[in-house]
Amino acid sequence: MKIGIIGAGNIGGNLTRRLTALGHDVSVANSRGPHTLTALAEETGATPVPVQEAARGAEIVVVTIPLKRVPDLPSGVLDGAAEGVAVIDTGNYYPQQRDGRIAGIEDEGLTESRWTERHLGHPVIKAFNGTYAQDILDRHRPAGAPDRIALPVAGDDEAAKAKVRALIDELGFDTVDAGGIDDSWRQQPDTPVYGLREGVDGVTKALAEASPERPAAFRG
Numbered sequence: 001m002k003i004g005i006i007g008a009g010n011i012g013g014n015l016t017r018r019l020t021a022l023g024h025d026v027s028v029a030n031s032r033g034p035h036t037l038t039a040l041a042e043e044t045g046a047t048p049v050p051v052q053e054a055a056r057g058a059e060i061v062v063v064t065i066p067l068k069r070v071p072d073l074p075s076g077v078l079d080g081a082a083e084g085v086a087v088i089d090t091g092n093y094y095p096q097q098r099d100g101r102i103a104g105i106e107d108e109g110l111t112e113s114r115w116t117e118r119h120l121g122h123p124v125i126k127a128f129n130g131t132y133a134q135d136i137l138d139r140h141r142p143a144g145a146p147d148r149i150a151l152p153v154a155g156d157d158e159a160a161k162a163k164v165r166a167l168i169d170e171l172g173f174d175t176v177d178a179g180g181i182d183d184s185w186r187q188q189p190d191t192p193v194y195g196l197r198e199g200v201d202g203v204t205k206a207l208a209e210a211s212p213e214r215p216a217a218f219r220g
């Protein structure tokens, strides 16, 4: 499958590693340009591209950059993607440590992914946001393994969500349907499921136990 990855840091780099190992055709971009991605390209066989080209022809695009940088993405960044492209958003809002105060989230009460999709102009599927980057490399397991962990996946587009869940299964993780993007506060930072390494039952329970109130440490 042709997959575009926007962001080549902890998460983007490790998804590039695993997805190329599985035989996917991966294009990867960062903010500084493809010439800064030669080591990752040599290691993985991924194609480094300018950010404007990352989505070209892609059936799945992963947006995995710090939340505060989302508005910096060029307009039309998803233009040229394959019809029906699924856009994965791995983002989290860390107002005090990284992102500063984002009014749309704090004042309008948008979920983090709803805010992101408004900037992108395209629906997103929220996944991997509570997954330790290293776990993408170290914790994948075959289907049915007793210690296989599950990831919550939220999104409004059911076809795109199914495509993303199938890819995550291929990557070696179970998934739990966490509802639509308006429900995705259940997997935001500091919720019970955030960073949880458990299977389907544990993740399902943790999603149900989440509180919609944003904790003080995650307010700007």
Ligand SMILES: NC(=O)c1ccc[n+]([C@@H]2O[C@H](COP(=O)([O-])OP(=O)(O)OC[C@H]3O[C@@H](n4cnc5c(N)ncnc54)[C@H](OP(=O)(O)O)[C@@H]3O)[C@@H](O)[C@H]2O)c1
Pocket (backbone or CB within 6 Å): 006, 007, 008, 009, 010, 011, 012, 029, 030, 031, 032, 033, 051, 064, 065, 066, 067, 069, 070, 072, 073, 090, 091, 092, 093, 128, 129, 130, 131, 132, 133, 134
């Ligand atoms: N780290 C984790 O374990 C983890 C786990 C789950 C979710 N997340 C979330 O996933 C997102 C990414 O986290 P991360 O830890 O992978 O970040 P990171 O290591 O800081 O890497 C960020 C990447 O985004 C790129 N980038 C920044 N602005 C960009 C722009 N305007 N256009 C294109 N690329 C841009 C950076 O490129 P340059 O270096 O060239 O600027 C860099 O490759 C965050 O929202 C984070 O909260 C992280």
